Amino acid sequence: MHIALILTSRCTARCTHCSASCSPERTDALLPAHVERLMNEAALIDDGEDLHFDITGGEPFMDFEQLHAAIAHAGKLGGGVSCVTNAFWARTDAIATEKLTRLRDAGLELLSVSVSRFHERYVPLTSVRRALSVAAHLGIETELKGAITRRDLADDGIVAKWEQTLDADQICIFPVIPYLRSDAPPLPDDEYYREPGLPKGRCPSEIITIETNGTASSCCGQSPEPGFLRIGDTNHESLAVIHERFRHARRQRILRRHGPIAFARRAIEAGYGHLLRDAYGGPCDLCIQIGSTPELRRIADEMSAPDGPDMTTTTTNKRRTPVIDMKTVKKNSSGKKKKGKKKKGFKPGMKTVRKNSSKPAGTGA
Numbered sequence: 001m002h003i004a005l006i007l008t009s010r011c012t013a014r015c016t017h018c019s020a021s022c023s024p025e026r027t028d029a030l031l032p033a034h035v036e037r038l039m040n041e042a043a044l045i046d047d048g049e050d051l052h053f054d055i056t057g058g059e060p061f062m063d064f065e066q067l068h069a070a071i072a073h074a075g076k077l078g079g080g081v082s083c084v085t086n087a088f089w090a091r092t093d094a095i096a097t098e099k100l101t102r103l104r105d106a107g108l109e110l111l112s113v114s115v116s117r118f119h120e121r122y123v124p125l126t127s128v129r130r131a132l133s134v135a136a137h138l139g140i141e142t143e144l145k146g147a148i149t150r151r152d153l154a155d156d157g158i159v160a161k162w163e164q165t166l167d168a169d170q171i172c173i174f175p176v177i178p179y180l181r182s183d184a185p186p187l188p189d190d191e192y193y194r195e196p197g198l199p200k201g202r203c204p205s206e207i208i209t210i211e212t213n214g215t216a217s218s219c220c221g222q223s224p225e226p227g228f229l230r231i232g233d234t235n236h237e238s239l240a241v242i243h244e245r246f247r248h249a250r251r252q253r254i255l256r257r258h259g260p261i262a263f264a265r266r267a268i269e270a271g272y273g274h275l276l277r278d279a280y281g282g283p284c285d286l287c288i289q290i291g292s293t294p295e296l297r298r299i300a301d302e303m304s305a306p307d308g309p310d311m312t313t314t315t316t317n318k319r320r321t322p323v324i325d326m327k328t329v330k331k332n333s334s335g336k337k338k339k340g341k342k343k344k345g346f347k348p349g350m351k352t353v354r355k356n357s358s359k360p361a362g363t364g365a
């Protein structure tokens with residue numbers, strides 16, 4: 001059982017590309033008792049997967065004691081835990097060491113640090129580097145998650161700077177998609193990194209995700225149209241019921257087996273092809289466009305209805321992530337580093353990523 005918990009929407013930053021519009025003013029958060037209950041329920045679900053909790057936000061380090069308590073509870077249940085952060089707290093080696101030692105001892109296995117040019121307005125790269133290097137020194141697996149626009153890939157762009165200054169066990173670079181924070185001015189269209197045509201990949205990162213109000217969705221990217229991927233409400237339903245819906249709901253099965261392109265193809269047949277773009281930043285870009293465009297959403301709703309067309313028996317597309325992955329050195333389950341092939345350079349086009357580690361840009365820390 002693998003579940004993501006959005007502990008809080010509060011964040012030290014207000015990144016332009018943050019589709020969840022996290023900010024210092026937000027106050028919504030999961031209550032600690034709710035977090036514990038969800039973890040307890042998750043531990044009772046046997047779906048063949050290891051018990052694992054992804055803790056995200058907002059910025060979960062803003063309430064460090066709640067973060068510590070959640071990780072400790074997951075650890076007591078025997079679950080693995082990863083956590084996403086923007087690393088604002090890593091101001092000195094001493095602070096980073098003190099916090100990460102406590103989290104490691106409580107059970108933190110993986111620290112994911114998010115970066116982008118939007119993050120850099122709020123968090124210096126020195127803090128990101130410090131968080132990653134202290135975590136690695138303490139034996140915590142590390143991941144760098146970088147959200148990029150086209151200009152960031154220039155020879156002297158931000159990706160080159162990350163390449164020179166940052167390192168992590170896993171590195172995952174993915175495009176910013178045009179679902180920005182609610183009060184952000186739009187980016188020029190040519191700022192987005194896109195590939196021509198409809199993205200053929202299947203859903204790269206489905207996971208039961210609990211939002212701060214207790215609702216559950218099948219995606220860790222907080223879509224601007226949350227109802228599209230909603231699968232329940234943990235305030236009124238058990239996680240076991242939601243988990244069954246997650247596994248069997250038609251919309252989720254279509255995304256899992258075919259990807260959002262299945263909805264797009266049907267939309268073209270129905271005469272709505274003009275609403276689609278010529279290029280996309282990956283399946284999540286297309287998926288969110290479908291979920292937030294009324295005509296496309298209606299097509300997806302019809303296909304997802306119980307009497308919709310049978311789309312769930314065959315698989316047409318290989319799983320393809322929206323990420324531009326650069327290199328990966330994975331650890332085996334005993335925590336020792338397995339030497340993977342270390343790719344030279346942070347280059348677009350390499351796509352090897354730890355299961356469930358990718359997500360649409362701008363979501364969580």
Ligand code: SF4
Nearest residue numbers: 203205219283284287
């Ligand atoms: S936005 Fe992406 S990860 Fe989320 S459900 Fe859609 S395709 Fe899957």
Ligand code: SF4
Nearest residue numbers: 011013015018364365
């Ligand atoms: S993208 Fe991450 S760091 Fe930036 S505002 Fe959103 S949650 Fe905070």
